Amino acid sequence: MRRIDLSNFQVATSETARDINRRIVLNLIRTHQPISRADLARHSGLQRSTVSVIAEQLIKERWITEGANGHTPRGRRPTFLHLNKERVGIIGINVRPVTTTLALADLDANFLAQDSMATPQNPQEFLTEVVPRVRKLITARPGLTCEGIGRILPGRVDLNTKQLVFAPNLGWSDFDLKKPLEKATRLPVEVENAANSCALSEICFGRRAEGLSNLVIVTVSEGIGCGLILNHQLVQGATGTAGEFGHAALIHDGLECSCGNRGCWEMYASNTAAVRYYSQSGSTSRGRRAETVENTISFDHLLRLADQGDAKAVDALEQMAKYLGLGIAPLIAGLAPDMIVIVGEVTRAWNKVGPIIKETVRRHSFTRAETQIVPSDPITQPRLRGAIALVLLKHFGAPAVA
Numbered sequence: 001m002r003r004i005d006l007s008n009f010q011v012a013t014s015e016t017a018r019d020i021n022r023r024i025v026l027n028l029i030r031t032h033q034p035i036s037r038a039d040l041a042r043h044s045g046l047q048r049s050t051v052s053v054i055a056e057q058l059i060k061e062r063w064i065t066e067g068a069n070g071h072t073p074r075g076r077r078p079t080f081l082h083l084n085k086e087r088v089g090i091i092g093i094n095v096r097p098v099t100t101t102l103a104l105a106d107l108d109a110n111f112l113a114q115d116s117m118a119t120p121q122n123p124q125e126f127l128t129e130v131v132p133r134v135r136k137l138i139t140a141r142p143g144l145t146c147e148g149i150g151r152i153l154p155g156r157v158d159l160n161t162k163q164l165v166f167a168p169n170l171g172w173s174d175f176d177l178k179k180p181l182e183k184a185t186r187l188p189v190e191v192e193n194a195a196n197s198c199a200l201s202e203i204c205f206g207r208r209a210e211g212l213s214n215l216v217i218v219t220v221s222e223g224i225g226c227g228l229i230l231n232h233q234l235v236q237g238a239t240g241t242a243g244e245f246g247h248a249a250l251i252h253d254g255l256e257c258s259c260g261n262r263g264c265w266e267m268y269a270s271n272t273a274a275v276r277y278y279s280q281s282g283s284t285s286r287g288r289r290a291e292t293v294e295n296t297i298s299f300d301h302l303l304r305l306a307d308q309g310d311a312k313a314v315d316a317l318e319q320m321a322k323y324l325g326l327g328i329a330p331l332i333a334g335l336a337p338d339m340i341v342i343v344g345e346v347t348r349a350w351n352k353v354g355p356i357i358k359e360t361v362r363r364h365s366f367t368r369a370e371t372q373i374v375p376s377d378p379i380t381q382p383r384l385r386g387a388i389a390l391v392l393l394k395h396f397g398a399p400a401v402a
């Protein structure tokens with residue numbers, strides 16, 4: 001049951017109702033295209049005349065177009081409506097501690113062009129380097145109108161000030177994420193934590209999670225973040241920092257983390273942790289000494305070695321998987337989600353890590369939650385898609401923010 005927050009509410013005006021109906025229609029066209037006006041009325045429960053007015057407005061604004069005539073057993077042949085993919089472009093920016101990736105996508109969140117760069121040490125340098133790249137992406141498809149930029153970060157964003165308030169792996173803090181980029185590009189900018197964006201993207205565009213009401217995304221990269229959708233709502237908490245389970249202490253008095261805490265989950269289950277397991281195992285793979293490996297190996301390299309059967313690399317992944325399971329078990333016990341989706345390069349080795357994660361969870365689960373644990377498909381580039389989703393959802397309707 002949805003409750004109305006009586007300390008902070010907005011009375012629905014006819015304009016609000018129009019806006020909501022417009023989002024409903026646009027979203028139905030996105031998910032059912034090509035679709036006739038009659039079917040839109042049937043799916044939405046709106047009057048046929050209301051659907052027609054909204055459709056005309058959307059055609060006028062070039063969000064949708066009319067396509068071929070459909071076939072019905074008798075009577076008039078309806079014209080189908082579909083998204084006008086030729087019209088809108090969206091820029092997505094995925095900032096990670098080492099590399100930043102950028103993409104231009106269409107209305108179906110398909111990537112049209114991509115770029116990447118090394119992530120600079122400070123946010124000012126970042127702005128200087130990223131702006132020309134954004135402009136280049138936009139000019140690559142001059143026919144498209146760019147609707148905005150979605151920017152995701154490995155940290156938490158203050159709900160009011162839009163400042164980055166917690167990003168220990170990036171090392172940036174206290175700067176405005178939104179206005180300087182908006183000023184430099186003259187485009188609206190949406191900013192959000194990577195795990196939250198992936199959660200929104202997954203329930204809106206994911207093949208398996210679409211429409212689920214309780215979903216947890218676990219992004220596994222240099223650190224670990226969680227995005228929570230509970231009762232159809234994205235949970236941000238009072239400060240916007242909800243979901244930082246990566247910095248919950250898993251091991252008492254364990255390894256010191258960059259956040260200042262000890263024994264954080266991500267110190268044991270992130271890509272960085274797996275690389276540490278590998279280098280500390282004293283592998284002399286390919287004749288190299290362990291300390292050399294420690295300085296040079298990347299997580300990608302580790303995955304390749306494991307794929308080739310390198311025992312030390314496989315062992316490092318197995319340790320990582322065990323700790324992933326140990327951290328996921330309390331998430332399931334506490335939140336009982338329908339599904340947990342794991343996002344990150346580690347999913348490329350799902351045949352090795354998936355069974356260990358599931359078995360560890362099983363051994364530490366005492367509730368009756370029947371949560372599915374699934375990997376995201378790395379080919380879909382879920383983080384970049386999450387950045388695109390931030391802008392798309394402004395127009396297509398997002399789960400309410402709790």
Ligand SMILES: [Zn+2]
Nearest residue numbers: 247257259264
């Ligand atoms: Zn920490």
